[in-house]
Amino acid sequence: MAAEGSALLIAVVVAFPLYWMVLSAFKPAGEIESGEPRPWTLAPSLESFRRVFEQREFGRYFLNSLVVAGSVVIASALIAFLAATAVTRFRFRFRTTLLIMFLVAQMVPVEALTIPLFFLMRDFGQLNTLGALILPHIAFSLPFAIWMLRGFVKAVPEALEEAAYLDGASRSRFLWQILFPLVLPGLVATSVFSFISAWNDFLFAKSFIISDTSQSTLPMALLVFYKPEEPDWGGVMAASTVMTIPVLIFFVLVQRRLVSGLGGAVKD
Amino acid sequence: MAAQETAEPAVAGRAGAQVTRKPPARARQRGDRTPWLYLAPALVVLGGLLVYPIYQLGLISLFRYTQAQVSGGEPTTFRGLGNYAELFGDPEFWQVLLATVVFAAACVVSTLAVGCALAVLLTRVRALPRLALMLAALGAWATPAITGSTVWLFLFDPDFGPVNRVLGLGDHSWTYGRYSAFFLVLLEVVWCSFPFVMVTVYAGIRAVPEEVLEAAALDGASQWRIWRSVLAPMLRPILVVVTIQSVIWDFKVFTQIYVMTNGGGIAGQNLVLNVYAYQKAFASSEYSLGSAIGVVMLLILLVITLVYLRLLRRRGEEL
Numbered sequence: 001m002a003a004e005g006s007a008l009l010i011a012v013v014v015a016f017p018l019y020w021m022v023l024s025a026f027k028p029a030g031e032i033e034s035g036e037p038r039p040w041t042l043a044p045s046l047e048s049f050r051r052v053f054e055q056r057e058f059g060r061y062f063l064n065s066l067v068v069a070g071s072v073v074i075a076s077a078l079i080a081f082l083a084a085t086a087v088t089r090f091r092f093r094f095r096t097t098l099l100i101m102f103l104v105a106q107m108v109p110v111e112a113l114t115i116p117l118f119f120l121m122r123d124f125g126q127l128n129t130l131g132a133l134i135l136p137h138i139a140f141s142l143p144f145a146i147w148m149l150r151g152f153v154k155a156v157p158e159a160l161e162e163a164a165y166l167d168g169a170s171r172s173r174f175l176w177q178i179l180f181p182l183v184l185p186g187l188v189a190t191s192v193f194s195f196i197s198a199w200n201d202f203l204f205a206k207s208f209i210i211s212d213t214s215q216s217t218l219p220m221a222l223l224v225f226y227k228p229e230e231p232d233w234g235g236v237m238a239a240s241t242v243m244t245i246p247v248l249i250f251f252v253l254v255q256r257r258l259v260s261g262l263g264g265a266v267k268d
Numbered sequence: 269m270a271a272q273e274t275a276e277p278a279v280a281g282r283a284g285a286q287v288t289r290k291p292p293a294r295a296r297q298r299g300d301r302t303p304w305l306y307l308a309p310a311l312v313v314l315g316g317l318l319v320y321p322i323y324q325l326g327l328i329s330l331f332r333y334t335q336a337q338v339s340g341g342e343p344t345t346f347r348g349l350g351n352y353a354e355l356f357g358d359p360e361f362w363q364v365l366l367a368t369v370v371f372a373a374a375c376v377v378s379t380l381a382v383g384c385a386l387a388v389l390l391t392r393v394r395a396l397p398r399l400a401l402m403l404a405a406l407g408a409w410a411t412p413a414i415t416g417s418t419v420w421l422f423l424f425d426p427d428f429g430p431v432n433r434v435l436g437l438g439d440h441s442w443t444y445g446r447y448s449a450f451f452l453v454l455l456e457v458v459w460c461s462f463p464f465v466m467v468t469v470y471a472g473i474r475a476v477p478e479e480v481l482e483a484a485a486l487d488g489a490s491q492w493r494i495w496r497s498v499l500a501p502m503l504r505p506i507l508v509v510v511t512i513q514s515v516i517w518d519f520k521v522f523t524q525i526y527v528m529t530n531g532g533g534i535a536g537q538n539l540v541l542n543v544y545a546y547q548k549a550f551a552s553s554e555y556s557l558g559s560a561i562g563v564v565m566l567l568i569l570l571v572i573t574l575v576y577l578r579l580l581r582r583r584g585e586e587l
Contacts, residue, residue: 007389007397015404017459018411020430021419037430079309086306098307100577105318107573109520111542112562115549116324117317139317142310171302200412202523207550219414219523226418228530233422240415251410259467 021244024237025049032234048234052225052242060214061221062242065199068130068217072137072198073191079138080145081153081187085179087146088153089161105143110136114207121208128212133204141194148193152186153179188257192250199247218243322566328559335553351560360536361544361561368519368540371450375518378458380511383465388495390470402467409463413523420456421528443529446537453524453538461517465510472506473499512576516569522546541565 020039024032028045031038052058087099113136121132156179164174202219209216222243225235251258329351336342355361386405390398411419424431426439443449476499484494500507522542529538532547539547541561549558 003389003392004394004397007393007401010386010389011397011400011404014401014408014459017416017419017423018407020423021415024422032428035427037428037433039430079313082306083310086303090300090303090306092300092303095303103577104570104573105314107516107569108318108322109516109542109562109565109569111520111522112545112565113318113321113325114546115328115555115559115562116321119324119328120317120321135313136317139313142314146310196410196412200414200523202414202526203546207546219412222414222418226527231418231422233425233428236418237422240418244411244415247410247412248407251406255406259471 018244021237021240024233025241027234029234048238049242051232051235052221052238055221055224057214057216058221058239061216061218064130064215065217065243066246068133068137068201069195069198071130071134072141073195075134075138076141076145076194077187077191080142080149080190081180081183083142083146084149084153084183085175088150089158102143102146106147108140110140111203114203117204118207126208128209128215130215132208133198133201133217136204137194137198137201141197144193145190148190149183149186152183156182185257185260188254189260192254192258195250196247325559325562325566328556329563331556333556333559338553338555347556351556355557355560355564364536364539364541364544365564367450367538368542371454371540372515372518372521375454375457375461375521376511376514378454379461379465379514379518380507382458383462383510384469384495384507386462386466387469387473388491388499390466391473405463405466408459409461409467411460413460414527416456416460417524417527420452420459424452444534446533449529449533449538453521453528456524456528457518457521461514465514468506468510469503472503476502508576508579512572515572519565519569519572 023039023041025048026044026046027041028043028047031041031043087095087102117132117136118127121127126132126135160178161174164178165171169178200219201217205217205220209220213220218239222236222239225232225239330346330348331337332345332347332350337344386401390401393401408416421443423429424442426432426441432438432440442452480498480502481494484498489497520542521540525532525538525540525543526546532539532543536544536547542565545558545561545565548554548561
């Protein structure tokens with residue numbers, strides 16, 4: 001059938017850049033620079049990966065990236081959970097105003113805030129620390145996370161809450177032992193977005209980590225191999241592969257939750 | 269689970285909005301501080317790292333603030349709207365603004381077209397091709413912007429890339445010309461952002477009752493007609509969300525342009541506002557000009573947001 005065939009063909013086209021990335025990472029240097037690019041390799045080699053890991057501090061960068069993305073995911077999930085609970089399960093003055101503010105906050109071009117954040121981080125002595133990368137990303141992923149979690153918190157029936165209180169549960173007990181596990185799928189979907197924004201961060205790492213490079217992250221390590229005039233393609237592709245794999249694993253793990261989570265978020 | 273309910277607002281949205289909701293149980297206690305307690309961490313973080321920087325951005329844009337002021341060599345002087353006058357008097361700014369709008373619009377339209385078309389395609393194929401396309405799309409989605417940029421550059425590399433070889437273009441350089449460089453970045457942006465649209469719209473279509481689509485098909489409606497007259501109206505809430513998200517993302521593209529055109533292209537031919545602001549601020553130490561560009565971006569996105577809010581409001585949706 002035509003539809004089946006085109007779906008498969010498109011899948012191949014969409015996957016091709018990733019295939020080319022991994023393939024080139026395993027090609028020996030001679031093959032990459034032969035000017036005769038072949039979609040396979042006869043002599044797979046770990047040469048490029050070795051070069052990447054021999055690069056001083058590459059492991060350190062990798063760890064830094066994990067720390068940054070991990071902290072952002074955990075902190076924004078917890079903070080967003082509390083805030084989403086507040087705006088969905090309580091009625092109070094300024095509730096609608098706050099919701100509109102969260103919506104507007106999503107639109108703020110964070111890149112435009114690089115300059116004031118640079119001075120803020122400098123004044124608080126956070127330049128050249130991972131904190132300068134973690135803190136802003138928590139703030140930037142919060143509005144979207146709150147907005148997205150709203151649907152999940154709303155979906156938990158109120159009768160359940162009444163029942164919990166009747167059974168003598170305290171408010172914080174209900175919050176953490178009943179509500180939290182129930183909205184966990186939503187938190188997982190949300191965390192995909194905060195993980196990606198933190199893991200991808202290039203601008204802040206470039207602007208805030210200026211002298212102490214041991215505090216840098218993977219995108220910066222990649223640039224060691226990518227010099228526009230004379231790129232070391234093998235090294236770039238190997239570093240790219242190493243950088244992409246954690247995200248791929250994360251995506252595969254949360255794939256089903258992500259799809260249902262998007263449905264839930266968009267519902268509102 | 270939630271995917272099944274996705275189309276509900278489209279079908280029942282208007283009627284549902286009229287029903288007054290019973291306030292949540294806890295709300296009855298007036299003067300209850302609990303919601304503010306729950307909101308406190310979020311408000312502190314957002315206030316300190318979003319609202320305050322926005323205020324600072326506006327402030328810096330009104331002063332003369334260059335390397336001399338940062339190092340304390342010269343006092344900061346108030347310039348009022350002087351920076352804006354300087355910016356608006358610079359033809360390069362208008363050129364960059366125009367390029368940003370056109371480039372973002374092209375990215376949004378292409379992303380939505382590809383994403384929606386593939387979402388429809390997904391509903392019409394068997395499990396295996398569907399899984400293949402879904403996995404490939406998730407892979408593209410998961411790829412960090414910076415690695416996506418280097419991989420696409422490599423694919424189109426004049427000397428070692430496979431694309432020129434297959435197309436027989438010799439050593440044609442894609443990043444040399446203004447339009448071909450923008451086009452290359454557009455391809456990368458669409459590649460990594462269509463999956464979000466595809467997956468979301470697909471979840472939406474799945475929630476549309478089978479009978480509706482079958483009835484349309486029985487009436488002899490073409491695929492395009494079904495999309496335009498049946499699916500698109502029902503999926504409107506979803507389409508609004510993915511459109512707005514795409515506008516925001518594509519208007520702010522930084523990494524792809526920065527990496528793929530090496531900081532804005534030859535003689536700045538591929539600059540967009542974000543990269544322009546960065547170059548002004550951090551390469552030329554013109555912090556106040558960079559901030560003024562940031563304010564302009566902020567205002568443009570604010571206008572888009574207000575239009576979006578009005579759309580939501582007009583549909584009578586409860587926040």
